Amino acid sequence: MRELLRRLHYFLNRRRLDAELADEMAFHREMAAKTGGMPLGNTLRLREESREAWGLMWLERLLQDVKHAIRALRAAPGFTATALIVLALGIGASTAIFSVVDAIVLRGLPFDDADRIVSVSETNKARAGVPGGNAAPQNFLHWRAQQDVFENIGASAGIGGFTIRGDGPPEELRALQTTSNLFSILRVHPAIGQPYSEANEVDGNHRVMLISDALWRRRFNADPNVVGRTMTFESGTWQVVGVMPAEFRYPIGPARATDLWVPYVVAERNKVRGQGRSYFLNVVARLKPGVTLEQARARMEQITAGLATAHPTWFQDRGIATVTLHDYIVGASVKSWMLMLLGAVGFVLLIACVNVANLMLARASARGRDVSIRTALGASRWQLARGLLVESLVLSSVGTIIGVAIAYWAVGVLRASLPATLPRLSLVAIDVRVLAIAAIVSVVTALLFGIVPALQASRPTPSMTLREGGRSATASLLRQQLRSLLVAAEVALAVVLLVGAGLFVASFSRLMSVPIGLDYHNVVSLPIWPRNTGKDADARKIMIEQNATRVADLMTRVQALPGVESASLFFGGLPLSGSMTRGIVKVPAQQKQFDGDDAVDIRSVTPQYMHVIRQPLIKGRVFNNADVLDPGASVLLNQAAERLYFEGTDAVGQAIDIAGMRRVVGVVADIRLEGPEKDARPQAFIPMTRSMSGQGVDLVLRASGDPGSVIPSVRSAVQQAFPDVVVPEARTFEEMFNTLIAQRKFNMLLLSLFGILGVVIAAVGIYGVMAFVVDQRRTEFGVRMALGARRGGIVGMVLRRAALYVGSGLVAGLGIAIGMSMLVKSFLFNVAPTEPLVYVAIAILLSAVALVAALVPALRASRVDPIVALRSS
Amino acid sequence: MHKKDMPAGALVLLILRVLRSGSLHGYAIAQRIHTLSSDQLRVEEGSLYPALQKILVKGWVTAAWGTSETGRKVRFYKLTRAGLKQLDAEATDYDRLNRAIRAILDHA
Numbered sequence: 009m010r011e012l013l014r015r016l017h018y019f020l021n022r023r024r025l026d027a028e029l030a031d032e033m034a035f036h037r038e039m040a041a042k043t044g045g046m047p048l049g050n051t052l053r054l055r056e057e058s059r060e061a062w063g064l065m066w067l068e069r070l071l072q073d074v075k076h077a078i079r080a081l082r083a084a085p086g087f088t089a090t091a092l093i094v095l096a097l098g099i100g101a102s103t104a105i106f107s108v109v110d111a112i113v114l115r116g117l118p119f120d121d122a123d124r125i126v127s128v129s130e131t132n133k134a135r136a137g138v139p140g141g142n143a144a145p146q147n148f149l150h151w152r153a154q155q156d157v158f159e160n161i162g163a164s165a166g167i168g169g170f171t172i173r174g175d176g177p178p179e180e181l182r183a184l185q186t187t188s189n190l191f192s193i194l195r196v197h198p199a200i201g202q203p204y205s206e207a208n209e210v211d212g213n214h215r216v217m218l219i220s221d222a223l224w225r226r227r228f229n230a231d232p233n234v235v236g237r238t239m240t241f242e243s244g245t246w247q248v249v250g251v252m253p254a255e256f257r258y259p260i261g262p263a264r265a266t267d268l269w270v271p272y273v274v275a276e277r278n279k280v281r282g283q284g285r286s287y288f289l290n291v292v293a294r295l296k297p298g299v300t301l302e303q304a305r306a307r308m309e310q311i312t313a314g315l316a317t318a319h320p321t322w323f324q325d326r327g328i329a330t331v332t333l334h335d336y337i338v339g340a341s342v343k344s345w346m347l348m349l350l351g352a353v354g355f356v357l358l359i360a361c362v363n364v365a366n367l368m369l370a371r372a373s374a375r376g377r378d379v380s381i382r383t384a385l386g387a388s389r390w391q392l393a394r395g396l397l398v399e400s401l402v403l404s405s406v407g408t409i410i411g412v413a414i415a416y417w418a419v420g421v422l423r424a425s426l427p428a429t430l431p432r433l434s435l436v437a438i439d440v441r442v443l444a445i446a447a448i449v450s451v452v453t454a455l456l457f458g459i460v461p462a463l464q465a466s467r468p469t470p471s472m473t474l475r476e477g478g479r480s481a482t483a484s485l486l487r488q489q490l491r492s493l494l495v496a497a498e499v500a501l502a503v504v505l506l507v508g509a510g511l512f513v514a515s516f517s518r519l520m521s522v523p524i525g526l527d528y529h530n531v532v533s534l535p536i537w538p539r540n541t542g543k544d545a546d547a548r549k550i551m552i553e554q555n556a557t558r559v560a561d562l563m564t565r566v567q568a569l570p571g572v573e574s575a576s577l578f579f580g581g582l583p584l585s586g587s588m589t590r591g592i593v594k595v596p597a598q599q600k601q602f603d604g605d606d607a608v609d610i611r612s613v614t615p616q617y618m619h620v621i622r623q624p625l626i627k628g629r630v631f632n633n634a635d636v637l638d639p640g641a642s643v644l645l646n647q648a649a650e651r652l653y654f655e656g657t658d659a660v661g662q663a664i665d666i667a668g669m670r671r672v673v674g675v676v677a678d679i680r681l682e683g684p685e686k687d688a689r690p691q692a693f694i695p696m697t698r699s700m701s702g703q704g705v706d707l708v709l710r711a712s713g714d715p716g717s718v719i720p721s722v723r724s725a726v727q728q729a730f731p732d733v734v735v736p737e738a739r740t741f742e743e744m745f746n747t748l749i750a751q752r753k754f755n756m757l758l759l760s761l762f763g764i765l766g767v768v769i770a771a772v773g774i775y776g777v778m779a780f781v782v783d784q785r786r787t788e789f790g791v792r793m794a795l796g797a798r799r800g801g802i803v804g805m806v807l808r809r810a811a812l813y814v815g816s817g818l819v820a821g822l823g824i825a826i827g828m829s830m831l832v833k834s835f836l837f838n839v840a841p842t843e844p845l846v847y848v849a850i851a852i853l854l855s856a857v858a859l860v861a862a863l864v865p866a867l868r869a870s871r872v873d874p875i876v877a878l879r880s881s
Numbered sequence: 882m883h884k885k886d887m888p889a890g891a892l893v894l895l896i897l898r899v900l901r902s903g904s905l906h907g908y909a910i911a912q913r914i915h916t917l918s919s920d921q922l923r924v925e926e927g928s929l930y931p932a933l934q935k936i937l938v939k940g941w942v943t944a945a946w947g948t949s950e951t952g953r954k955v956r957f958y959k960l961t962r963a964g965l966k967q968l969d970a971e972a973t974d975y976d977r978l979n980r981a982i983r984a985i986l987d988h989a
Contacts, residue, residue, distance in 0.1 A: 014938055028956065032907055033930060035955050039908045042951075057931040 019067065020505040025096045029058055029269035066881070074400035080399060087371055094769055095407030099453065100414030101765070103438070105353040107419055108426070109346040110445075111436040113338050117260065120195040121294075124839070126301060127336035128161070128291040128308060131327040134702055141329075142287040147276035147315065149320070151291070154311045157304040161293035161522060162187035163272060164259070167241040170268065171734060172227075176530040179430045181223070182264055193294045200224075201235040201250025208271040210721040215246045218269040221254035242539070248269070249430060260291070292333055293334030305330040334383045337431050341834075345751070348832060349758065352508060357449070359501045361457040362402070362770045366494045368396070368461035369487055370780055393462040400458025401451070412443065414551055425757070427750035463492060476874040487717060488784070491777050493698065496817035498773045502766035503854055504820025504828060509756075509763030510846035511832060511839055515690050516756040518838040519749060525679035525688065526583060528741035530573075533582055534707045535736045536562070536726055555730075556702035563614075566709065569725065571718040575709035576620045579700055581609035583621070584744040585682045593692075595653050595664035608649055608666060609681065609689050612696040612705075618644075620710045622739075627673025628660040631695050635673070643670040647678045649690035666692045683748035715740045737804040755835060767854065771861040778810050778865040789869050790877025799870040808868050810862035818854060822847060892932050894975060897960065897968040900942060903961035906949055908965060933958065943965050 033054065055805075081088045116122050128151065130141045148163050155161060162184040172179045191203040209371045219227075219234075228234045228248075238247050257265055295304055306530060308330045316323035336344075342352055362400035372379070379392060416438050423436050464487060538555040540622045559577070566575050580589040590607040615631035617623075626647060635642045650659040650672075659672045696705070707726070719738045727735045746753075782789075789802055829841035839846075899905065899913045911929055936942050941964030948958040960968070 010940060014940060018938060028935075029930065032956055035906070035949070036911075038953075039951070054930055057928075058934040376967065482973045770953055 016488070021135050022068065026055060029055055034735050042751065044353045044564050046702055070398070073395055074402060075394060076376075077399040077402040081402065085373065087367055090772065091367050091403050092410065093406050094363050094367075094772070095404055095453065096410035096414060097765060097769075098357040099404075099408050099411030099446065099449060100418065101411075101762070102353045102357045102449055103412055103415035103442060104422060105349050107415065107438050107442040107843075108256055108422055108436050108446055109350050111179060112430055112432050113343050113346045115432075115435070115441075117334055117337070118255065118257070122334065125193060125333040125511075126158075126293050126295060126304060126330055127333045128293060128338065129329050130287060131329045132325065143289045143291045144287050144322075144803075145274055145283050145289055146281050146285070147312075148289050149274065149279065149289055150315055151308065151311060151419060152451065153306065154314075157299045157307045158293035159296050160189040160193045161291065162188055162190040162193050163289040163291045165272065165288045165290060167270065170241050171730060172239075172241070178732065178734045181267040183217075183268045183270055185268050186260065187272050187292060190258075190269075190292070193292055195294075196253065196256055197257075198250030199253045201248070202230065204249055204271050211273050211274055214271045214273045215244050215685040216249045216271065217246045218250045218252055219248055220252055220256070220265065220267050222265065222266045224251045252413035264503075267564050271443050274317065277603075281322065285322065291802050301330070301332065309782075332672045339431070342430065345755075345835065349755075350503065350836065351831075351853045352759060352762050355501055355505050356765055357453065359498055359505070359766050359769050361453055362494050362501065363457075363499045363773050365457035365460050366491055366498070367775060368400070368457065368462060369491050369494070370776060372396070372461050372464060382401055385745045396462035397454070400454040400462070403451045404454035404457075405459075407453075408446055412438065412446055415442075415446070425750075425754055427747060427754070429747065443518060460490070490811045491780070495770075495773050495813045496820065498770040499814050499817025499854065499858065500821035502763075502770040503760070503818055503850060504825045505766040506763040506824035506850045506854065507822070507829065507846060508832060509759040510850050511836055511841065511843065512752070512756040512759045514843060514846055515839045516749075516752050519752055522680070522684035524584075524679055524745075525623065526741075528584065528745050530711045530713070530715050531721070531741040532709050532711060532719060532738050533578070533741065534719075534722060534726060534738040534796065536707055536708075536730070537704045537706070537733055537736070538702065538730050539733060552699055552702035554702070556698045557744075558729050559701045559705070562725060563707075565725050566707065566722055569718060569721050571711050571713060572722070573710040573712040574616050574620045575707065576617035577614045577701055578617060578695055578706040578708045579613075579696060579704075580609070581681070582706055582741075583679060583746070584683060584748055591651055591667055591692075593690075596663050596665070596669075598653065598655070602653065604613065606652060606690070609691045610666060611691070612700055614696050615694050617693070617708065620708055621679075624677040624743060626675045626677055627658075627674070630674055630676075635695045639697045640668050641670060642673045642695060644674050644676055644693040645672055646676050646691040648688045649692055651674050664692075667694060670694065683745070685748075731866050752837065767857055770854075771857050773815065774810065774858050774861040775864060778806060778862045779815070779868075780807060780868040781809060785869070786877050789872045790874040794874040794878065795866065802870040802872075803863075805864045806866035807859070807862055810858065810866070814855065814858040818851060821854075822851065825850075891929060891975075893936060894968070894971045896929075896932060896936065896958075897941060897964055897971070900958060900960040901965070901968060904945070904947075904957040906947070906955045906957050908949075909957070936964070940964075946947075 009877075017611075115123065128143065130143045130147065132141065143163070145163075148161075152161050164184050166181075169182050170183045172180040172181060188203060188209060189265065191197065197203070199217075199221070207217050208214050217239075222301050224230060224234060227235060227239070234248050234251060236247065238245050240246075248410070252269070257262060258269075259266065289799060295301065304468055308328055310327045312323070316326075342766045382392060383389075419436060419438055423433060426433055427757065536559060538558070539551070563575060563577065589610050591610045593602045595602070595607050613631070615633070615636065618625065618630045622873060628644075630644065643664060645653070645659055645664075653659070653664060654662060659675060662672050663669055664672060676693070679691070680688050680689070681685060682689075700771040707722070709718075709722070723735050723738060727733075789797075792802065794800075825847070826842055895914050897908055899906055899910055899917065907929060910933075933942070937958075939942060940961060942958045942960055944956045946954060949955045971972065
């Protein structure tokens with residue numbers, strides 16, 4: 009250790025110490041001369057050897073190489089700038105994409121031994137083993153009672169009713185009800201206080217809460233003695249038992265963090281298997297030591313199979329999935345999507361590397377003489393190669409710094425344009441982990457593009473190069489072949505990227521051309537959620553009645569607002585929102601029984617609704633005021649429902665049982681409620697009842713112009729009508745539509761961007777090589793023209809040469825693209841991975857770009873003045 | 882017998898040895914080795930300075946500025962405690978090696 013410090017001291021003071029050493033040797037020389045002693049030898053070499061003894065010589069050499077490299081790079085600003093731009097784009101794009109993939113997919117969960125935490129969820133039989141569903145409390149209770157593979161198994165679910173009402177507008181807190189063992193499963197302990205216990209999972213003892221660090225600071229001024237203090241909500245007065253650590257997040261992922269955690273009390277009706285069932289629990293567990301995930305999965309499937317035998321109706325179409333919590337949160341489809349993006353950006357980086365390697369080879373040709381002289385003077389091959397490698401490292405380091413700056417900006421753009429539904433999207437950032445990866449990428453990149461030119465340029469051919477006036481025939485021929493190979497590789501890589509982009513563009517344009525059946529522009533929806541928690545049924549009824557009156561008044565006012573074209577009320581899952589309400593249908597006139605697969609999507613609407621969303625009427629009529637007065641009598645079907653339930657006969661006037669026996673008054677056009685990718689399902693509309701409108705509905709309205717301009721006035725009208733509720737954010741149908749297509753749009757834009765980058769870089773490569781070839785053969789062209797060759801002939805010669813490189817790259821690229829296209833199959837919509845149109849278009853596009861890139865040097869070749877060319881050699 | 886060049890590693894041992902009796906400058910070290918060996922050993926003068934640097938880095942000697950017999954400012958090298966220890970260790974090693982070789986030469 010001491011020795012190391014001494015070495016460092018010597019290194020840092022090497023200039024002074026070296027001077028002292030020189031002085032000392034001079035003294036030795038003087039004395040030796042005086043006394044007739046022995047000669048000292050080569051002082052310079054000895055000084056060097058002495059310095060070597062200090063032991064940090066390699067560092068000194070490195071610094072020297074870096075200095076040389078910087079000087080050399082500055083002397084060639086054109087080359088340096090091109091290389092830096094290409095590298096910065098490649099590394100910047102990779103870093104940005106990596107930061108997204110890392111945060112969403114790769115990063116582990118922030119819990120101890122997180123890979124031992126699993127999620128248990130119920131699944132749709134049709135998608136057996138694919139996690140994503142929630143569990144019914146009855147099933148959770150059985151799992152918990154029968155399992156023997158987990159240390160603990162717990163559950164959580166969102167819970168409402170935690171609204172802070174004060175002077176200003178009310179604030180709704182985000183709360184999660186959890187079993188008390190959740191915290192031991194996650195191995196997280198509150199920073200202050202204690203977690204609640206099993207004793208709190210009993211109605212009456214349950215009004216205790218753990219609060220988030222943020223809420224603690226915001227509402228309790230970070231009071232260290234907060235345990236025991238209370239907050240009062242409409243659901244009662246709750247006591248704080250602890251504050252969670254600042255970095256604690258559960259559930260992980262949503263844009264808005266959870267404010268408080270409260271005990272989960274299983275409702276009595278959920279302890280028995282009665283009529284209704286709902287799936288709302290998120291179940292997590294920690295594996296017992298020694299138990300593998302596969303064992304746990306097998307055991308849980310066995311338990312569930314037993315349950316299915318005992319309660320067949322509960323498991324008709326249900327399965328179970330046991331996966332790590334990480335896999336549950338990330339999801340297989342997101343994972344493969346993200347890895348696809350990473351692969352695509354890898355291609356961009358690879359093209360960048362090949363391109364810079366090419367540029368460096370060109371430079372090596374220009375420096376051939378310099379290298380030859382140094383070789384002749386005794387520089388070793390390693391020394392020459394090392395200098396070039398250091399140059400590569402300097403380039404890639406500077407490129408990385410610029411690239412990281414680009415990535416910093418790009419991450420913001422990516423975060424805003426990725427679908428907001430992606431898990432852990434809020435965690436995407438350029439952090440230390442990402443920077444470390446960028447640094448590694450930087451070095452690997454330098455080696456990738458630096459090693460070939462370094463080895464090539466350091467080939468020992470001194471006599472040859474010196475003799476032939478700086479133009480070694482063999483060396484430059486070899487180098488030229490290498491460069492042509494690199495250009496072909498660049499073209500091939502660009503083709504693969506472009507085909508990918510082409511497939512995504514085709515996919516997206518087909519998606520956008522699907523008619524979804526409604527005009528979503530300028531439509532705004534805003535939930536109205538009045539309070540309707542009365543002390544008893546009667547009080548609740550009165551409250552709902554009052555709310556209904558207020559909603560009716562509100563509608564009158566909203567319709568009169570400037571900028572509102574028409575307005576309606578809606579109940580059920582909004583179109584394009586992804587949520588739904590389904591019901592079983594009976595048709596008296598039909599023999600056939602309709603089961604769960606033939607369920608109808610039911611929506612309750614006011615008569616104006618069809619007008620607001622511009623859903624065309626096919627036959628019959630839409631609702632009128634008479635229907636409103638007798639809401640149980642009529643129903644509107646869509647075409648899909650008419651086809652399914654009436655099998656081609658006219659439905660209008662017929663009877664159907666949808667939430668009560670009704671008569672079909674009309675048929676409306678189909679709407680793809682779940683977006684362009686899913687076919688329209690059978691749909692029924694029933695008139696909205698008064699009591700429904702008092703319990704919570706959506707206001708759906710059409711603005712006459714920009715919807716953004718009417719939202720504030722509509723919101724304030726709702727707030728005035730219901731001063732004590734939190735008015736949620738309004739959503740436009742267009743936003744919801746954009747969310748549905750966000751992933752495809754993102755893929756299309758990003759892949760197109762990558763494709764364009766790839767093709768531009770490849771064009772630079774083609775241009776560079778052809779320009780070099782033309783320059784090398786200047787004399788030859790001059791001779792040819794002197795002998796009567798035509799300009800067109802010369803241009804053709806150069807272009808044929810280019811066509812050889814580009815053509816071979818194109819063929820190879822198309823082959824690779826066909827091979828790789830199966831990998832993106834699952835990301836495409838209505839486009840085959842081998843869609844010929846895409847491949848042909850890309851081939852034409854790339855050939856055109858290559859032609860332009862090669863044409864410039866070719867024209868230059870044809871303008872060679874024979875006399876000048878001949879004289880100059 | 883020809884004047885021999887120094888065997889590898891021995892130079893360090895000799896430098897340490899001649900410094901045991903007091904501090905010396907580089908030229909004097911070379912001279913002393915030369916005379917003590919009755920002109921039999923000749924320090925490859927060049928290798929003296931790299932060796933000195935190595936010993937300095939190891940911390941076996943320290944260097945301080947002083948004035949030479951000719952009145953010139955020059956660096957004097959002085960053995961440190963660690964250097965003394967190293968000298969003992971190396972001398973012992975050398976003796977052992979020497980005896981071993983001698984034994985082989987005598988009895989083989």
